[in-house]
Amino acid sequence: MKNKVCKLFGIQFPIVQGGMVWVSGAKLAAAVSNAGGLGLIGAGSMKPELLRQHIRKARALTTRPFGVNIPIFSKYAGEQVNLAVEEGISIFFMSAGSPKRFTPILKEAGCTVVHVASSPTLARKCQDAGVDGVVVEGFEAGGHNGREELTTFVLVPQARDSVDIPLIAAGGIADGRGIAAAFALGAEGVQIGTRFAATVESSASDAYKKLLVSSGDSATRLMLKSLIPVRLVQNSLTEKLQELEARCATAAELEAELGAGAARRAIFDGEVDAGEVEAGEIAGMIHDIPTTAELMKRLVSEASQILSGVALQGTFKNENGFS
Numbered sequence: 530m531k532n533k534v535c536k537l538f539g540i541q542f543p544i545v546q547g548g549m550v551w552v553s554g555a556k557l558a559a560a561v562s563n564a565g566g567l568g569l570i571g572a573g574s575m576k577p578e579l580l581r582q583h584i585r586k587a588r589a590l591t592t593r594p595f596g597v598n599i600p601i602f603s604k605y606a607g608e609q610v611n612l613a614v615e616e617g618i619s620i621f622f623m624s625a626g627s628p629k630r631f632t633p634i635l636k637e638a639g640c641t642v643v644h645v646a647s648s649p650t651l652a653r654k655c656q657d658a659g660v661d662g663v664v665v666e667g668f669e670a671g672g673h674n675g676r677e678e679l680t681t682f683v684l685v686p687q688a689r690d691s692v693d694i695p696l697i698a699a700g701g702i703a704d705g706r707g708i709a710a711a712f713a714l715g716a717e718g719v720q721i722g723t724r725f726a727a728t729v730e731s732s733a734s735d736a737y738k739k740l741l742v743s744s745g746d747s748a749t750r751l752m753l754k755s756l757i758p759v760r761l762v763q764n765s766l767t768e769k770l771q772e773l774e775a776r777c778a779t780a781a782e783l784e785a786e787l788g789a790g791a792a793r794r795a796i797f798d799g800e801v802d803a804g805e806v807e808a809g810e811i812a813g814m815i816h817d818i819p820t821t822a823e824l825m826k827r828l829v830s831e832a833s834q835i836l837s838g839v840a841l842q843g844t845f846k847n848e849n850g851f852s
């Protein structure tokens with residue numbers, strides 16, 4: 530095993546596919562694990578029994594380690610935790626809530642627990658709560674975001690200085706350059722979301738995947754800061770939300786505009802013009818819809834080429850005698 534993150538999960542490459550609502554079911558998670566990374570089933574869009582089905586399906590599709598991501602704010606979180614433990618899941622990526630809530634129960638059950646944090650302070654609290662590793666996610670990331678608005682570039686090194694446990698960087702990583710940068714900043718692994726959402730095995734609709742390919746370099750905005758901040762591709766829904774936010778609409782008004790199941794409609798059903806199209810800033814770097822195996826191969830070979838120093842050799846040679 531190559532590094533701390535590989536050792537922690539028993540995987541070949543320190544690349545985690547982030548849990549994603551309506552995107553990361555059994556098929557994507559198993560494909561990432563089969564390619565040597567860590568696949569996560571995103572429980573956030575699943576009722577407990579559906580999560581059970583996905584866990585069983587993933588187990589039929591891979592013999593390699595995979596895990597589940599459970600957003601703590603979900604009303605099903607407690608039930609999902611119990612059910613996943615019962616189904617033999619031993620890797621949990623918990624997000625959107627306090628690390629104190631489930632870490633003790635999961636550690637008691639012998640599981641490996643990772644928590645997603647959006648600031649170095651929260652990363653430290655996660656370590657204090659007893660987690661085995663932490664994902665620090667910059668606000669470039671797709672999906673729900675922290676309120677701190679810290680970019681990955683400033684978040685990772687400060688988190689590195691704040692914790693000793695394995696550190697996984699997320700937000701804005703879509704190729705080997707991003708992986709190499711995360712490692713240079715002090716991370717020992719990466720969690721990638723949006724790039725994996727546009728793969729063959731992602732459960733997202735074709736319309737969502739095609740939108741990512743054609744979205745251009747400035748497509749997303751951080752929306753709904755007064756509710757739960759979320760990064761979305763701009764469309765007619767975000768325009769309406771922006772108007773409401775500009776006139777300081779109440780939470781109830783914003784929720785009414787959003788309507789029920791807005792993320793499902795956009796991501797899964799393909800209503801990308803009017804639904805909640807969760808995606809990260811790196812959507813602009815997505816130009817194709819590869820298989821997961823092809824993508825993993827690219828990520829690993831690009832990262833290994835850059836990290837071996839081929840591209841940078843000699844650039845910072847201390848020829849001027851700086852001391």
Ligand SMILES: Cc1cc2nc3c(=O)[nH]c(=O)nc-3n(C[C@H](O)[C@H](O)[C@H](O)COP(=O)(O)O)c2cc1C
Pocket residue numbers: 546547548549550552571572573574598600623624625645666669670671672673699700701702720721722723724726796807808809810811
């Ligand atoms: C469509 C979509 C859905 C997401 N859903 C979740 C989720 O349910 N739980 C979670 O912890 N993170 C979620 N995320 C965040 C990802 O797990 C990951 O941390 C993030 O996408 C990394 O940033 P990137 O998009 O720049 O790669 C989601 C991201 C996207 C794009």
